[in-house]
Amino acid sequence: MQNPFRFLASVVLLFVLAACTLPRGAAIEGEVIRNQNNEDAAFSVVPITRENVAQLATWPVTGWEGQYHWFTRNPGPKSNVIRPGDSINLVIWDNQENSLLTGLQQQNVALEGIIVSPGGMIFVPYIDEVRVSGSTPDAARRQIEEQLRSVVPDPQVQLSVLSGPDNSVDAVGGFNAPGNFPLPNRNFSILSLISAAGGISPELQNPLVRVTRGGQTFGIRADDLFKRPSANVILRGGDQIIAEEDERYFVALGATGTETIVPFTQERINAVEALALVNGINDSRGNPKGVLILRDYTRQDLRADGSGPTKTQVVFAIDLTSADSLFAARKFNINPGDLVLATESPISSVRTIFGLIGSVVGVGNSLDGS
Numbered sequence: 001m002q003n004p005f006r007f008l009a010s011v012v013l014l015f016v017l018a019a020c021t022l023p024r025g026a027a028i029e030g031e032v033i034r035n036q037n038n039e040d041a042a043f044s045v046v047p048i049t050r051e052n053v054a055q056l057a058t059w060p061v062t063g064w065e066g067q068y069h070w071f072t073r074n075p076g077p078k079s080n081v082i083r084p085g086d087s088i089n090l091v092i093w094d095n096q097e098n099s100l101l102t103g104l105q106q107q108n109v110a111l112e113g114i115i116v117s118p119g120g121m122i123f124v125p126y127i128d129e130v131r132v133s134g135s136t137p138d139a140a141r142r143q144i145e146e147q148l149r150s151v152v153p154d155p156q157v158q159l160s161v162l163s164g165p166d167n168s169v170d171a172v173g174g175f176n177a178p179g180n181f182p183l184p185n186r187n188f189s190i191l192s193l194i195s196a197a198g199g200i201s202p203e204l205q206n207p208l209v210r211v212t213r214g215g216q217t218f219g220i221r222a223d224d225l226f227k228r229p230s231a232n233v234i235l236r237g238g239d240q241i242i243a244e245e246d247e248r249y250f251v252a253l254g255a256t257g258t259e260t261i262v263p264f265t266q267e268r269i270n271a272v273e274a275l276a277l278v279n280g281i282n283d284s285r286g287n288p289k290g291v292l293i294l295r296d297y298t299r300q301d302l303r304a305d306g307s308g309p310t311k312t313q314v315v316f317a318i319d320l321t322s323a324d325s326l327f328a329a330r331k332f333n334i335n336p337g338d339l340v341l342a343t344e345s346p347i348s349s350v351r352t353i354f355g356l357i358g359s360v361v362g363v364g365n366s367l368d369g370s
Helices: 004-017 137-148 190-197 222-227 271-277 323-329 346-369
Strands: 043-047 085-091 108-115 121-124 128-131 156-162 167-175 180-181 206-212 216-221 240-245 248-252 260-261 285-297 315-319 338-345
Touching: 085 137, 108 121, 121 137, 128 137, 167 190, 180 346, 190 206, 190 222, 190 240, 206 222, 216 222, 248 271, 271 285, 271 323, 271 338, 315 323
Parallel strands: 043 315, 167 240, 248 338
Antiparallel strands: 085 108, 085 156, 121 128, 167 180, 206 216, 206 240, 248 260, 285 315, 285 338
16 A cells, blocks of 8 residues: 555655745846846846947946046145235334334334235235235245335345135045144145045045045045055145045845945956955856846936947846856946846756755655655
């Protein structure tokens, strides 16, 4: 007589083999792109190859502006120049007994806190207004001495400058000691400011440095700033500098080595580097022929001439077993907000089925033996 338990085990096995899907940690490639050929499909599938990767690089960038814009170093003279808003302190020396400037038993007169007007002028008694904006302190001192000779035979002038808002810069945030910093000279660089502000806060991960000047904002990754001498630009009065985290990221899911949100650790990350950041694909589950990058575009990005996508949702496909696709993947950049999906190999499902068969048969044999 047939063992009823073995019959029950066989029925369970039939149900397992007939099941449409099995529990998995990731989708199979065919499931993700199943409807790609339908006319009303909401997405398109684009294999990444050496033949098309250069054209794909011209497609609209998503998630950010495509690069950080930085200016070039432009050194100025060693001495600082006087600007509107600066405060001027004058000490005028005159040894005459009947001096127009000094009182009895005085040899000098101090004129402090003279603010440079928006027009670049300061008022000096007996010689009226003197233009000092754009001059170095030494040049302005000589100019005042020369104009005073009409009322003082041999004047001696001392001049000092306290920087105003147009001759200072602000370390706004992201530094250990933010604040307002007067420009000591025209060659005060951004690295000098970072040092004066106590350095970038260690709490910032993957920091960016941004400079706002004249209504424009320039940015650079801090590690690039430190590595490239040419990026150490000269600051101008009124510049505002802030350090902040690079908030760009992509998402890794499926049969990758790690399923996580991955911050950008450099300005650009290509597809191969992205996989390396998540420890590649799972050796036992991942499908090396089915690495997919899912990206959203706007309707304004759509193109009919090949210079952009034809649908707002695009699935880029990489075959890691193909040298052509691998070389192309090194030139295909990941955009912020992309989803990098490593699909599961169909072999993984077959292994699961065989595992279940082995388990069921083992249970059946155990029951039969009992």
